[in-house]
Amino acid sequence: MPRIPRPAALTTAILLALPGLVLADNRGDAHDHDTARTLDAVEVTASPLRNAIDDLARPVEVLAGEELDARKAGTLGETLERQTGVQSSYFGAGVGRPIIRGQDGARVQVLTGGTGAADVSTISADHAVTIEPFLADQIEVLKGPATLLYGSGAIGGAVNVVDGRVPTQRAGRDLTGRAEIRHGSVSDENTGMGRIDADAGPLTFHADLFRRDSGDYRIPGYAFSPELIAEELAEGEELEHFARGRLPNSALTTEGGAVGASWFGERAWFGASANTYRSNYGIPPGAHAHEGGEEEDEEHGEEVVRLDLRQDRLDLRGGFRGLGPLQELNWRATRSQYEHTEFEGDAVGTVFENEGTEVRLEAVQNEIAGWRGAFGLQYGRRDFAAIGDEAFVPPSVTRDAGLFLVQERDFGDFKLELGARHDRVRIDPEGALADVERNATSLAVGGLWRFSELMHLSINLDRAERAPTAEELFSDGPHIATQSYEIGDAALDKESATSAELGLHLHQGRFEGKLSVYRTAFDDFIYLSDTGAELDGLPVRAWIQGDATFTGWEAEGSAELFENASGLWTLRVFADGVDAKLDDGGRLPRIAPGRVGADLNWSLAGWRARIGAVRVAEQDEVAAGESATDGYTLVDAGLAYHWDVGATGWEAFLEGRNLTNQEARAHTSFLKDFASLPGRNVAVGLRVSF
Template sequence: MPRNLRPAPLALAVLLALPAFAFAQAEPPEADDHDHAHEATRTLETLEVTASPLRGSIEDLARPVDVLSGEALDARKAGTLGETLERQAGVQSSYFGAGVGRPILRGQDGARVQVLSSGTSAMDVSTVSADHAVGIEPFLADQIEVLKGPATLLYGSGAIGGAVNVVDGRVPTAQVGRTVSGRAEIRHGSVDDQSTGMARVDADAGVLTLHADLFRRDAGDYRIPGYAFSPGLVAGELAEGEDPEHFARGRLPNSELTTEGGALGASWFGERSWFGMAASTYRSNYGIPPGAHAHGDEEEAPEGDAHEGEEEDVVRIDLRQDRFEARGGVREVGLFEEVNWRVTRSLYEHTELEGDAIGTRFDNDGLEARVEAVQRERNGWRGAFGLQFGHRDFSAVGDEAFVPPSVTRDLGVFALQEKDFGDFKLEFGARHDRVRTDPEGSAPTASVGATSLAAGGLWRFSEAVHLGVNLNRAERAPTAEELFSDGPHVATQSYELGDASLDKEVALSGELGLHLHHGRFDGSVSVFRTQFTDFIYLADTGGEIDALPARAWVQGDATFSGWEAELGVELADNASGLWHLRLFADAVDAKLDDGGHLPRIAPGRVGADLDWSLGAWRARVGVVRVSEQDEVAVMETPTEGYTLVDAGVAYHWDVGGAGWEAFLEGRNLGDQEARAHTSYLKDFAPLPGRNVMAGLRVAF
């Protein structure tokens, strides 16, 4: 998509033009929007989880799953997937400046959390380095599904810590049911002068269903409450005689970004079969805040320096990903209720620009194919069988190419079974993967088999209370980065050393969850524990190479344990409106069994959201308190706690068959200095300050 193509004005045109066409095609709604919104609030638990081939509702699954959709998704949409999900219990964001934010599930991230686009791997290089963005646009999501705990049964060893599935409908899986439908949105934010626009249209044309979408986001350097440096770094610089006037303050340098993309898709639907295809593109150009790409040979400046006016070239990422998807299915095939398949090809290119020069270029040519067969129910047993193949041709070229080129192939086979025994439901699953990584050069080929087993139970001992139990044994094959790294990795400010002899990780995990649904109350509480054998992590060696701290990928036993809780209460539904209160809290602890904590583990949090609606109006106010994190790894510094307050108000009106909504949202309204402990940049890049966003959206 050309850089001069601007979907924000196009989205405005869609806001004004497409609904007018829809009016002539659609029947008037049967109920007003307040009725629809109220009903959606009461029936959220019936949402279908598409990440599983059995596609059950949240309440029918023993495994812990969250689904963010509807008004709740509209209220939380942000420029990155991690920021969009970070108010969900058990989910935080890695945060590497405004352009990068990968979800962290229960303290685990990177190569242990699989990010999916409608059930297919993102196939980017976001697991290779913390400064690499996920190539998925949250504003296009119909819903986002979060699978907590091991999801290896469904998606292989790269999901040993969980999975996040963004459902975008680019390949239509069902007909719209009307001639045309769609949505569009424009918004502007104050903290970075950001303008965002998106538009989507789905239309039925006989047996064909067509899809089109596009989006664009432009943002400048974002405002911060104080210095870019943390107080500790500021004090250290002042002690060395630095002039505080040289420190970046008020705005975070080199944090501007431009992101754009779009897709075209179509599906054909017959009586017993269907077939669809889509082509999409995602492009992003974003800056890396100073401190992330400090070079070891720059002796004049302290490592991680973020002084204004430095002569060193700023670093920007120019990312492009093109995806081509084909998928389809057939119903009633022999012993199977349905058989579905999908094939995705991804062409990914990621260039790190140092001023006008190309520093390092990453390329990832990926192919993924998957077949799922859902069996007919037999003696009460329901289940599915699947086969998945993946091929990844990865290369990195440049002065900072710390990982050699490699080709990774994986083949996995899996089976799921479940059955109800009165009020008790049993779930079983097994999967085996063979992962082979061939590096370029003299390093030996790594071939690993990974087997995962799971058992779960759901006891509905009353209509109001359900008890879920899950036991998992999961294995993860080492990645090419962990096996073969040998070079300066500027994002982590270290010289990374891989180990080709690394063994696979083995995780034994258990979880106990209690779910409450009674009248005005809806809540859950879970406790979990995962014992890792041969956990792979990056450890300080105490030495230096090329003036950078030397860090090596090593293995050791580790334990993750924690809990999360959420409670929703309908406070009132009367003449004053519908009032709903949501409370949530979570905490996780991660330790090496031989002593010491693991780095960048998310601190505990507690939060509350109060929602109100009356007629055409709705509003909300929320607060989250993030605790300090002083249980830190060797060479890691503690992080202070902070409190964030946000709020929003929206007004809805209908014109013909379209629903319009004007909204005003505020985030970090207290303009607090907040630093994410999960971020490599916590000492150089605080979170954005006060942000007020205004916008208009339409759905038809």
């Protein structure tokens, strides 16, 4: 197990003490909390069986409702970063991919409505995820291997955004919808979104629209880290030339929308949506430029790099019910066209294109001898091309065909979950390079033991495999986002992960707590290694394989402290930590440090408020050639008032993030030495629902 930082030890003590504090406060309370509280039956749509979250042995978290409203941000990673075990990759205001338990990139699948995002965010750290968090109804985080449902690209987990663009059920009224506008101070950001759903006979219609504009965001001090500034000063640079107060070239514009409709019959339904997503965002100076030498710098200066992307997407979904031995037969199909252009000043640098197709068929069986389950097929094709001087990956076509089976059965107070999946992945690169084909097989067993009305214990064992990606196999060129010259290896084998996790869930009266520990041992883990050589002014890094081990823990507790004339007061505390090492010595880069946080919430009539803080520990256990990162504390707060006018609900809100204007640098980011996180941000806005 990794070393537990002092803040985490404090949180563990709080978790153990909370039930007693809550029960002590219950004296004189008119409410009866002696029996176990009935948990909200939040449905996890990522599961073919659509289980409630408390009925799953697999580790899943769902962000929805008021909590989602309070956490929504411009990127998916930033929206989820207060969930236990989840951080953001952070590459400026426009890019933030979720990191789950220390794993990111090609090991974490990002989905919308159960199918892949079909962007190129796994190719490079500066590429955005084409999903808008402000449109989400709920966001589901599947921790640990999610390969059974989504293939080898989910060996580290998956994030599924449910946005309702293809209606899966009736709206329930002739017209329903919601809208939001907000303004943020840190970057003079203006965000607006609107959505409507309407029933018309057997049809349900959907439409949405969003837009976000922001300027360069404010920072507490210098953009460059003190260590980097010291290096530049030693080489003769003058201090006044360093950006301070605002992060240059961090402005962005993002917009998009969708129209969709579904037809619902007695035993069948069919739906479709057409979506578009567009974004133009900048890369902070120093993070996306060659070190071309003094002559080049004096003649041309530092180039401003901006990315302009567009994705157009068609989603089709449908299903049948009551087909003999099948309870349901559901299908999904997605076709996506993606392109983004990297502009270096006014000149076109590199163009990335990606055409994606994904088809998925899920059959849910009727119960057989107590067994409930589903099986299915999945096929995906990615036609990728990069054109330009910085195209470090050759054009390629990737095909992935998978077959999966999941089963579950109750044995009294014990629930058993089983699953298996096999994928065949083939990558055809353009040119003289040989095709690569890999098979990946994953097996899983999980158990949920409800040994009392107040507690249940979960255990999960997995053996998962991942096929290497095109960039790991065929890279050969300067990858400016990571400031390295990357070299792939077409002989890379698949990587295998053996995982074990033990979890304890307590719900006693007003208290709910979760504690989990996990360990994942990788055979032939694929990672970038420094070679010590230099090419084109960049360090040469090669994709190689070696055994590695991830160990970690997560703890979370929430309690209703008391409820009286002053309102309802609740407290949430959480902490997590992960450690990643190569078995032959050394550590893996950009592994998130330990965290501990707390949120105090209050509500009374139409009012609600919250104040919280998260302490991120120093990260000094770093990979070779990687610098350490200082710890920091972020404080945020929120205030909202809700009122109804007829059938329309209105809510005015005020939110503050990083209220102490703390300088913070995310260790998980390639940008940590070039850009700090945003400074103090106060946002004001209005929501309406009808």
